[in-house]
Amino acid sequence: xxxxxxxxxxxxxxxxxxxGLIGFLTRRNLIVMFLCAEMMLQxxxxxxxxxxxxxxxxxxxxxxxFIITVAACEAAIALALILILYxxxxxxxxxxxxxxxxxxxxxxxxxxxxxxAPPPPTFPHLTPAGSxxxxxxxTSDV
Amino acid sequence: MGQLLVKNWHIALPxxxxxAAIYLLLPRPKPYPRIxxxxxxxxxxxxGGWLLVHATQSRAETVLFYAFSGIAIVAGGTLVTQRNPAYxxxxxxxxxxxxxxxxxxxxxxxxxxxxxxxxxxxxxxMFLFVLMLAQxxxxxxxxxxxxxxxxxxxxxxxxxxxxxxxxxVSYDPASPLGIAGxxxxxxxxxxxxxxxxxxxxxxxxxxxxxxxxxxxxNPGAGLFAALEIVVAGRQQMxxxxxxxxxxxxxxxxxxxxxxxxxxxxxLNEMRAMWEEGERSGGPEGVALMKxxxxxxxxxxxxxxxxxxxxxxxxxxxxGARLSEFSGPSPAGDGLRDARGSAPLPAENVxxxxxxxxxxxxxxxxxxxxxxxxxxxxxxxxxxxxxxxxP
Numbered sequence: 001x002x003x004x005x006x007x008x009x010x011x012x013x014x015x016x017x018x019x020g021l022i023g024f025l026t027r028r029n030l031i032v033m034f035l036c037a038e039m040m041l042q043x044x045x046x047x048x049x050x051x052x053x054x055x056x057x058x059x060x061x062x063x064x065x066f067i068i069t070v071a072a073c074e075a076a077i078a079l080a081l082i083l084i085l086y087x088x089x090x091x092x093x094x095x096x097x098x099x100x101x102x103x104x105x106x107x108x109x110x111x112x113x114x115x116x117a118p119p120p121p122t123f124p125h126l127t128p129a130g131s132x133x134x135x136x137x138x139t140s141d142v
Numbered sequence: 143m144g145q146l147l148v149k150n151w152h153i154a155l156p157x158x159x160x161x162a163a164i165y166l167l168l169p170r171p172k173p174y175p176r177i178x179x180x181x182x183x184x185x186x187x188x189x190g191g192w193l194l195v196h197a198t199q200s201r202a203e204t205v206l207f208y209a210f211s212g213i214a215i216v217a218g219g220t221l222v223t224q225r226n227p228a229y230x231x232x233x234x235x236x237x238x239x240x241x242x243x244x245x246x247x248x249x250x251x252x253x254x255x256x257x258x259x260x261x262x263x264x265x266x267x268m269f270l271f272v273l274m275l276a277q278x279x280x281x282x283x284x285x286x287x288x289x290x291x292x293x294x295x296x297x298x299x300x301x302x303x304x305x306x307x308x309x310x311v312s313y314d315p316a317s318p319l320g321i322a323g324x325x326x327x328x329x330x331x332x333x334x335x336x337x338x339x340x341x342x343x344x345x346x347x348x349x350x351x352x353x354x355x356x357x358x359x360n361p362g363a364g365l366f367a368a369l370e371i372v373v374a375g376r377q378q379m380x381x382x383x384x385x386x387x388x389x390x391x392x393x394x395x396x397x398x399x400x401x402x403x404x405x406x407x408x409l410n411e412m413r414a415m416w417e418e419g420e421r422s423g424g425p426e427g428v429a430l431m432k433x434x435x436x437x438x439x440x441x442x443x444x445x446x447x448x449x450x451x452x453x454x455x456x457x458x459x460x461g462a463r464l465s466e467f468s469g470p471s472p473a474g475d476g477l478r479d480a481r482g483s484a485p486l487p488a489e490n491v492x493x494x495x496x497x498x499x500x501x502x503x504x505x506x507x508x509x510x511x512x513x514x515x516x517x518x519x520x521x522x523x524x525x526x527x528x529x530x531x532p
Contacts, residue, residue: 004207007313008194012211014305016218022164022298023222026291029284031227031271035234039218042241053248058497061250068260069509073516075264080524086275093284112171117280
């Protein structure tokens with residue numbers, strides 16, 4: 001009988017944190033950046049709960065509860081900010097706001113062109129309904 | 143540097159594979175073939191899973207842990223690398239749900255429910271935002287480009303490798319790097335000796351402990367050997383502490399005196415009890431032997447906990463409580479499972495509530511205030527008119 005050691009949960013928390021960090025640094029969509037920050041919080045919460053289990057008291061769980069509270073506040077503020085940024089620039093691209101950089105920083109320029117948009121889907125044309133098609137008059141009585 | 147990487151190849155390999163996977167899969171105008179990234183991700187997952195495998199038997203906790211953590215990590219990777227923000231929001235929901243499963247395994251049912259409710263609401267709101275704002279036709283700058291993908295990936299995975307190394311040194315029972323390995327060895331000896339105690343009709347029937355130390359006839363010797371390992375380790379550690387203290391040794395000498403006044407006499411008492419029981423034989427003798435082994439077990443567990451608490455560096459002292467108001471006392475030092483974890487109270491919600499309203503009362507008030515301010519602030523920001531255009 002060898003129960004799951006606390007180390008394994010800490011490793012999973014660390015992996016979630018690192019993935020969220022990469023996403024926050026490198027993605028350009030504001031909503032995806034926000035989701036990555038939330039994933040980092042999940043990693044930390046997992047860490048705290050693992051320690052609560054390891055030490056046999058509830059301090060880690062209480063901390064996690066506060067993390068959830070602060071995450072809710074953060075979600076409200078962040079979504080309001082995203083909304084107003086979108087209103088101003090009509091896009092979720094965070095690089096549109098790079099004029100906020102420091103004065104001695106070079107602006108980042110996207111050199112590689114985006115791939116062309118896929119052609120719009122073509123739909124088959126059906127005959128309009130409601131009009132009777134022409135058909136030859138029946139001549140035989142048989 | 144290279145030597146360190148080679149020495150810790152079991153950490154370096156999955157980290158490098160994961161770095162390659164994330165780098166290859168990140169959105170860019172001319173993407174690499176997805177099959178390369180998927181193959182690298184599969185290699186990273188397999189290597190990382192192999193790094194984590196310690197449990198020898200297939201138990202419910204093991205299976206659930208690997209299932210939930212595998213889903214969480216794969217969904218986390220998709221969240222980072224997915225072009226379509228709607229799919230990213232779905233992956234985030236999957237991450238949250240599997241994290242909730244891990245919470246449940248760790249005896250935190252209230253947190254599981256709270257996270258599901260709150261994050262489910264948050265994810266639905268996120269979906270509304272995606273539907274409102276992110277419906278673009280064709281490729282867009284926001285979704286199909288990454289800022290500095292190589293630098294960001296390297297930074298993230300260097301952080302991850304460092305974290306894994308530190309966790310392995312201080313917490314991994316199977317790692318050869320740290321003290322955790324020694325304590326784990328003692329744990330295994332103790333476990334086998336406990337089975338020897340339970341054996342009927344006489345403790346000698348189960349000689350697994352004897353096999354461990356290779357001494358043959360006497361199963362109790364395994365436990366004695368375990369305790370001697372612990373005591374020897376403690377004396378070694380005392381010397382280390384005194385040496386490391388350097389100049390200002392007065393306090394450290396006090397600590398060392400406390401540590402080295404170890405329990406050899408208690409150990410000898412128990413050994414005498416065991417030998418007497420062995421001599422007299424019969425049911426009384428067996429009972430005496432078992433009593434000696436049980437006392438020895440308690441003593442060894444206590445000494446082992448001291449060792450564990452002093453050496454891990456990241457381990458706080460057991461039994462240290464935040465306050466007198468609430469929370470179970472770390473639940474009786476005798477009541478520990480094989481990995482040394484104390485049991486949590488069964489009434490999770492009640493204990494958590496008691497803890498929140500005694501220890502963390504001020505923090506709860508502040509949290510409520512924070513929520514109110516955030517609501518007001520969100521409304522104020524979102525309803526602002528006008529502004530500038532980049």
